[in-house]
Amino acid sequence: MAARVAAYAGSFDPVTLGHEDIVRRGAKLFDRLIVGIGINPDKHPLFAADERQTLMRQVFADLPNVSVECFSGLTVDFAREAEASVMLRGVRTVSDIEAEFTMALANHSLAPELETVFLMAADRYSHISSTLIKQIAQMGREASRDQLKQFVPAAVIEPLMTKVQRPLSGTC
Ligand code: ADP
Numbered sequence: 488m489a490a491r492v493a494a495y496a497g498s499f500d501p502v503t504l505g506h507e508d509i510v511r512r513g514a515k516l517f518d519r520l521i522v523g524i525g526i527n528p529d530k531h532p533l534f535a536a537d538e539r540q541t542l543m544r545q546v547f548a549d550l551p552n553v554s555v556e557c558f559s560g561l562t563v564d565f566a567r568e569a570e571a572s573v574m575l576r577g578v579r580t581v582s583d584i585e586a587e588f589t590m591a592l593a594n595h596s597l598a599p600e601l602e603t604v605f606l607m608a609a610d611r612y613s614h615i616s617s618t619l620i621k622q623i624a625q626m627g628r629e630a631s632r633d634q635l636k637q638f639v640p641a642a643v644i645e646p647l648m649t650k651v652q653r654p655l656s657g658t659c
Pocket of ligand 1: 500504555575576578610
């Protein structure tokens with residue numbers, strides 16, 4: 488029987504405990520899981536794509552059936568190149584479902600051979616987003632190191648704090 492390959496694409500800027508949970512659960516469901524870090528020229532990410540890739544490779548080093556690649560262009564093209572039959576997505580909220588549903592329909596018309604499979608976020612991670620984490624790191628400074636443990640894998644904390652460190656400025 489052909490191997491079941493899934494592609495899990497996103498920005499992962501940076502990877503969170505929510506993403507990690509989806510990858511670990513996905514790795515049990517599929518023979519191979521290929522994480523795709525999307526390079527979007529219109530976005531200004533905190534971490535360069537190769538930095539995100541290095542971090543994710545560290546986080547998933549213990550999972551032999553997970554690989555991490557970067558891609559630009561359409562997710563369906565990335566999935567096809569990876570020879571995936573499934574696109575894996577995580578959903579946190581009802582509003583996520585709305586957006587994901589539209590995207591799944593668009594992807595289905597672009598690539599009818601690909602199925603989108605959704606995993607519900609674990610309730611303890613359903614409030615976590617990369618945007619929230621960047622805000623906590625930026626606002627909280629030193630105190631945020633400890634708080635960040637609840638949101639991101641340990642390997643992400645120091646690189647994240649280094650990225651956001653800048654001198655306090657302004658008087659009001
Ligand atoms: P994008 O820019 O495509 O939204 P993200 O890196 O934010 O990329 O997310 C990639 C995928 O991971 C999406 O399917 C998203 O819904 C899912 N995801 C993001 N955060 C979580 C979370 N806390 N729990 C479960 N899934 C999540």
